[in-house]
Amino acid sequence: MKLAKVKELLNAKVCTDMDYENVEVFSACGSDLMSHVLAYFKDRGLLLTGLNNPQVVRTAEMMDILCIVMVRGKEPEPEVVKLANEKGLVVMKTDCTLFTACGLLYTEGLRGGGY
Amino acid sequence: MAEVIRHTWQVLADDYSTAGEASASLKKVLKQLGFAADIIRRVSIAMYEGEINMVIHANGGTASAEISEDRITITLADSGPGIPDVGLAMKEGYSTASDRARSLGFGAGMGLPNIKRCSDDLKIETEVGVGTTLTITILA
Numbered sequence: 685m686k687l688a689k690v691k692e693l694l695n696a697k698v699c700t701d702m703d704y705e706n707v708e709v710f711s712a713c714g715s716d717l718m719s720h721v722l723a724y725f726k727d728r729g730l731l732l733t734g735l736n737n738p739q740v741v742r743t744a745e746m747m748d749i750l751c752i753v754m755v756r757g758k759e760p761e762p763e764v765v766k767l768a769n770e771k772g773l774v775v776m777k778t779d780c781t782l783f784t785a786c787g788l789l790y791t792e793g794l795r796g797g798g799y
Numbered sequence: 800m801a802e803v804i805r806h807t808w809q810v811l812a813d814d815y816s817t818a819g820e821a822s823a824s825l826k827k828v829l830k831q832l833g834f835a836a837d838i839i840r841r842v843s844i845a846m847y848e849g850e851i852n853m854v855i856h857a858n859g860g861t862a863s864a865e866i867s868e869d870r871i872t873i874t875l876a877d878s879g880p881g882i883p884d885v886g887l888a889m890k891e892g893y894s895t896a897s898d899r900a901r902s903l904g905f906g907a908g909m910g911l912p913n914i915k916r917c918s919d920d921l922k923i924e925t926e927v928g929v930g931t932t933l934t935i936t937i938l939a
Contacts (some may be wrong), residue, residue, distance in 0.1 A: 700831055715879075716828055716904060717904055717909075718903070718904035719848070719904070719905055719907040719908075719909035719910060719913060720907060720908075720909065721904075722847065722848060722909070723845050723909050723912075723913050723916070733904075735819065735903070735904050737815070737903050737904075738815070738816050739815060739818065739819065739851075739903045739904060739905070742818065742819030742822075742823070742847070743819075743847070743904070745819070745821075745823055746819070746822060746826065746843040746844060746847045747840075747844075748813045748840070752932075763816060781817075
């Protein structure tokens with residue numbers, strides 16, 4: 685699924701600078717526990733989380749995650765946006781809850797990438 | 800790669816904004832050296848979990864990596880409080896992390912089990928009141 689579609693489905697706002705529309709993700713993971721992301725997420729893809737601190741970007745970098753969606757209307761800290769821009773990661777924010785955001789993307793065909 | 804390549808990083812205590820920089824640096828080196836994606840992924844996860852542990856529990860420390868053609872060996876050495884019960888620390892879900900660490904998405908009791916899962920060999924040397932050294936080996 686292209687990130688342009690993700691943005692549209694979640695009515696999200698893009699917080700980072702790089703081009704995102706044609707970046708494609710093939711799987712997603714929703715979690716507020718970064719250790720679980722490190723343990724269970726296998727594929728390059730999309731991370732949905734309610735956390736908004738730099739360790740989310742660090743975790744995403746370790747896992748080759750291409751885009752982070754911050755749910756529940758969380759505003760990413762400026763440090764998060766700066767770090768994501770440096771690392772070439774896309775950060776979006778949406779007012780959807782984690783459950784709703786995952787459901788919307790799942791309904792449109794995006795699947796989990798974990799075990 | 801004929802020779803062994805060595806890198807060392809200082810990991811700062813309680814510095815959650817820079818935690819992970821050593822792991823990112825090692826990942827970049829491995830990519831440049833052309834290691835397979837699966838190996839880089841396992842090294843990255845093991846190193847990052849270890850680095851976070853040092854920040855959360857151990858007042859920081861020293862992370863080093865020895866890279867050769869057939870293996871990557873990571874050594875994480877700290878002068879922290881040590882691990883009183885290694886068996887318990889290896890159990891998924893057991894954690895002594897602070898509220899601060901938990902608020903950042905860690906402290907789920909997955910650190911050492913994740914490191915073990917990603918490594919071909921994990922050696923834990925620890926003494927209460929003295930410190931802990933993890934030696935993680937991943938075969939390439």
